[in-house]
Amino acid sequence: MKNIFEPFIKILSLLVGLLVGVTALTGLLLALVVFLFTGGTLPELQSGKEMPAVVQAVAEVYRGVVPKEGMWKAPDWSKVDEEPNADAIKYGRELIANTSEYLGPNGKVKKLSNGMNCQNCHLNAGTAPLGNNYAAVASTYPKVRARSGQSEDIPKRINDCFERSLNGKALDVNSKEMIAMVAYMEWLGKDVPKGETPKGAGIYEVPFLDRAADPVRGKVVYAQQCQSCHMEDGQGMMKPDKTAYVYPPLWGEHSYNDGAGLFRMSRFAGYVKTNMPLGATFERPLLSDEEAWDVAAYINSMERPKKDISKDWPDISKKPIDHPFGPFSDEFSEEQHKFGPFKPIKAAREVIASK
Numbered sequence: 001m002k003n004i005f006e007p008f009i010k011i012l013s014l015l016v017g018l019l020v021g022v023t024a025l026t027g028l029l030l031a032l033v034v035f036l037f038t039g040g041t042l043p044e045l046q047s048g049k050e051m052p053a054v055v056q057a058v059a060e061v062y063r064g065v066v067p068k069e070g071m072w073k074a075p076d077w078s079k080v081d082e083e084p085n086a087d088a089i090k091y092g093r094e095l096i097a098n099t100s101e102y103l104g105p106n107g108k109v110k111k112l113s114n115g116m117n118c119q120n121c122h123l124n125a126g127t128a129p130l131g132n133n134y135a136a137v138a139s140t141y142p143k144v145r146a147r148s149g150q151s152e153d154i155p156k157r158i159n160d161c162f163e164r165s166l167n168g169k170a171l172d173v174n175s176k177e178m179i180a181m182v183a184y185m186e187w188l189g190k191d192v193p194k195g196e197t198p199k200g201a202g203i204y205e206v207p208f209l210d211r212a213a214d215p216v217r218g219k220v221v222y223a224q225q226c227q228s229c230h231m232e233d234g235q236g237m238m239k240p241d242k243t244a245y246v247y248p249p250l251w252g253e254h255s256y257n258d259g260a261g262l263f264r265m266s267r268f269a270g271y272v273k274t275n276m277p278l279g280a281t282f283e284r285p286l287l288s289d290e291e292a293w294d295v296a297a298y299i300n301s302m303e304r305p306k307k308d309i310s311k312d313w314p315d316i317s318k319k320p321i322d323h324p325f326g327p328f329s330d331e332f333s334e335e336q337h338k339f340g341p342f343k344p345i346k347a348a349r350e351v352i353a354s355k
């Protein structure tokens with residue numbers, strides 16, 4: 001005989017199934033909404049207390065370009081007064097953050113650089129992970145640099161940025177200002193063992209594209225994602241009192257010159273990938289790799305001050321793949337060294353190196 005309850009049980013189990021399904025879906029949706037609204041950080045949820053499994057699964061999606069474990073962190077600023085040279089360290093940080101006020105076109109100490117601050121490119125006074133920080137400065141200088149073919153100490157390296165990134169003149173290496181900046185960098189790197197480059201130091205390496213970086217596409221990226229702050233003409237915006245920029249210039253006479261690090265496409269793409277538009281970080285980049293390369297191509301195609309770099313790279317075979325000025329030790333054109341595609345250049349160098 002047939003069980004008379006069978007149809008009811010079937011309907012009941014169907015209903016239960018439906019209920020479970022709907023609940024799970026709503027949970028997922030809610031979690032997604034929370035996740036998007038908090039920009040993917042979920043601080044209170046990440047601690048993992050009494051979290052539904054579904055939410056936990058969503059929280060674990062990580063969109064950063066580099067895992068955050070083991071990232072370098074600057075020493076605790078609140079403990080700086082414990083240092084015997086605390087005054088110098090503090091003045092050094094002040095100069096990095098507000099360079100123009102002291103050493104810019106109307107600088108109150110000296111007038112030797114353009115209106116930019118070191119911090120415009122070395123974010124949070126050189127402490128931001130993958131924000132072009134100074135994590136590896138104390139531990140790796142002095143070192144021989146292929147660009148100059150010489151051993152460079154920290155003051156020499158700082159002056160490279162004065163003469164190129166700040167399109168200015170070198171600072172006297174015995175000045176109070178230079179001593180202070182060096183003291184600050186040594187303090188920042190005090191916990192890094194000599195010779196080591198901690199994780200998150202310097203600039204992110206964006207993977208090479210299969211094509212050349214494209215200034216035409218980059219112009220579109222610029223209009224959509226950069227122009228609101230850096231302005232259509234790329235000249236940025238000054239503070240009302242003209243002591244510094246609110247939004248620094250990206251090209252033109254007040255910007256970095258063509259001998260500067262950012263003039264190399266890989267440095268520029270890497271810097272913006274994890275830091276721009278303002279608010280982006282390595283944990284939450286806002287540009288795709290293609291956008292980063294293309295906007296680099298656009299900005300580095302615009303006019304900017306020129307530097308006599310005829311004495312750079314005494315050994316031309318040591319020029320970086322993306323150094324845009326010949327002569328080169330390979331057959332690739334200046335154009336390809338500037339915009340790419342870089343993979344064939346890299347492959348050709350590897351063949352030479354393996355011989």
Ligand code: HEC
Binds near residue numbers: 119121166181202
């Ligand atoms: C326009 C952007 C820009 C400005 C402004 C700038 N720099 Fe730099 N700086 C760079 C870039 C790019 C690098 C190279 C980073 C790399 O290749 O990884 C660099 C490298 C350095 C380094 C070497 C870091 C290392 O780990 O080897 C030091 C030190 C430095 N800068 C100090 C300064 C100081 C001090 C100032 C201000 C006086 C300054 N910079 C201003 C862009 C800038």
Ligand code: HEC
Binds near residue numbers: 119121225228278
């Ligand atoms: C919301 C405003 C904002 C947007 C949008 C923005 N930036 Fe910036 N950018 C800044 C500020 C502010 C600084 C200086 C940071 C500091 O001093 O702490 C900066 C610094 C820079 C620098 C280094 C300094 C210089 O002038 O050379 C570069 C390069 C840069 N931005 C490129 C870009 C690019 C490319 C985009 C678009 C993909 C972009 N920025 C979008 C605000 C912005």
